[in-house]
Amino acid sequence: MTRERGYSLVEVLVSMAIMLIVTGSVFQLVNPGQSSAQVQPEVQDMQQRMRVGTDSLFKDIVMAGAGPYQGAVTGSLMSFFAPIIPRRTGRLNPDPATSVFDDRLTVTYVPNTYSQTSITVAMPDTSVELKVAAQANCPADTNQLCGFHIGDEVLIFDASGNFDTFTVTNVQAAAGHLQHRGQMFNSPSGYGPGSIITQVKSHTYYLDATNRQLRDYDGDNGDFPVVDNVVGLKFEYFGDANPPTQPKPPSGVANCLYDSLGNYTATGMTTLTTGGGSLAPLPLAMFRDGPWCGSGTNQFDADLYRVRKLKVTLRVQTPLAALRGRDATLFANPGTSVSGQKFIPDLVTSFEVSPRNMNLSR
Structure with missing residues (x-):
């Protein structure tokens, strides 16, 4: 008769220890994979929103x-x-005329x-019948309004630096009825014959800090989200070191730089240093001390004629607090993650833009 012998306690303990080590190693391999599966889609989403x-x-x-490229007056x-x-x-919630901000701008x-x-x-007046010149570039149509149609956004401006934007609300046989975006003209005397009128695009990009969105306002009724979970937006300006000498209006017309006799009047403007480059940084404070150009809600500082380049910084975050850590230098809105394998720092991108039509004189 043979005697069966089982495992000793030591052998069982050794086997269990080996099993725990192997199992732990397997989980160590699986856990990063799970973290990666959760993190990578969010990283891709942030990159797409940034793009x-x-x-x-x-x-x-x-x-x-x-600017206009056809007709009697062309150029930037x-x-x-x-x-x-x-x-x-624009028409809805415009900022005060002499205010400036680094998290919004309007381009035209x-x-x-x-x-x-x-x-x-x-x-x-603010709402009148508009009669325009039938120039060679105007498309052939029956309303004699150079192709303007109901709903078009249009810009009217003159050599004095005044400008206004309108919406075409009606097109008649030989005149279009235009509605001004504001309650009254910014130009104190309206616009005389020969003032330029054209279709226009206006975009105000701004940071909606409450809803954490980059938004685009069209100056009229349209205000649209562009990107969600934006937690930072900053515009920086660079331009000519010397005070602007253009635009110079025709004889008999004054603007913020010249009187009606052609004498330069903006003599108090500052000459800047470029720091070795071709352009000088333009601090925001320069854009709120005058001399003031234009009029009404469309007033602007003459130093804006210096602008040649912008630097834009955009910052986006993951919407999931569980994937945001607690370091305020990495996260504009710190979250709850304590694992280095399960957090996604805010994505920050800066880029520079030199608008072509603001550099034609260089």
């Missing part, structure tokens, strides 16, 4: 200042007024359009 935000900002800022809007203003303008440019002409009858 959308930077692309939207770049494509409109680089167009800033594009810089020859008339500042096409980049560091505040919100003329898109590809045949609707570029001048008015033939003075426009003294």
Whole structure:
């Protein structure tokens, strides 16, 4: 008769220890995989949102200042007024006329359009019949309004630096009825015959800190989210070190730089240092001390004529607090994650834009 012998206590303990070591090793391999599976989709989402935000900002800022290219008057809007203003303008909730901010800006440019002409009858009121010149570039149509249609956003401006934006609300046989975005003209005397009128694009990009969104306001009724979970937006300005000498209006017309006799009047403006480069940093304080150009809610500081380049910084975060750590240098809104394998730092990107139509004189 044979005697069966079982495992000793020592053998059992050794076996259990080996099993625990192997099992622990397996979990060590599996856990990072689980963390990666949760983190990677969020990283890709943040990168995609950053691409959308930077692309939207770049494509409109680089167009800033594009002006009429057909008709009697052509060239950059810089020859008339500042096409980049560091505040919100427009019909809904505009910022005070002399205020400036580093987390918002309004850009203005003329898109590809045949609707570029001048008015033939003075426009003294906020809502009037608009009569325009039938220039060679105007498309052939029956309303004699150079291709303007209901709903078009249009810009009117003159050599004094005044400008206003409108919405076409009606098109009649030989006149269009326009509604001004504001309650009254910014130009104190309206616009005389020969003032330029064209279709326009206006974009105010700003940070909605409450909803953590990058938003785009069109100056009228449209205010649209561009990117969610944006926690930082900053615009920095660079430009000519010397005070601006352009635009110079025609004889008999004054603006913020010249009187009606052609004498330069902006003699108190500061000459800056470039620090070795071709452009000087333009601090925001320069844009709120005058001399003031334009009028009404569209007033702007003459130093904005110096602007040649912008630096844009955009910061996005993951919406999941469980994937945000507690280090305030990495997270604008610290979260609850304590694991180095399960947090995603805020994504920050900076880029520079030199609007082509604001550098034509360089």
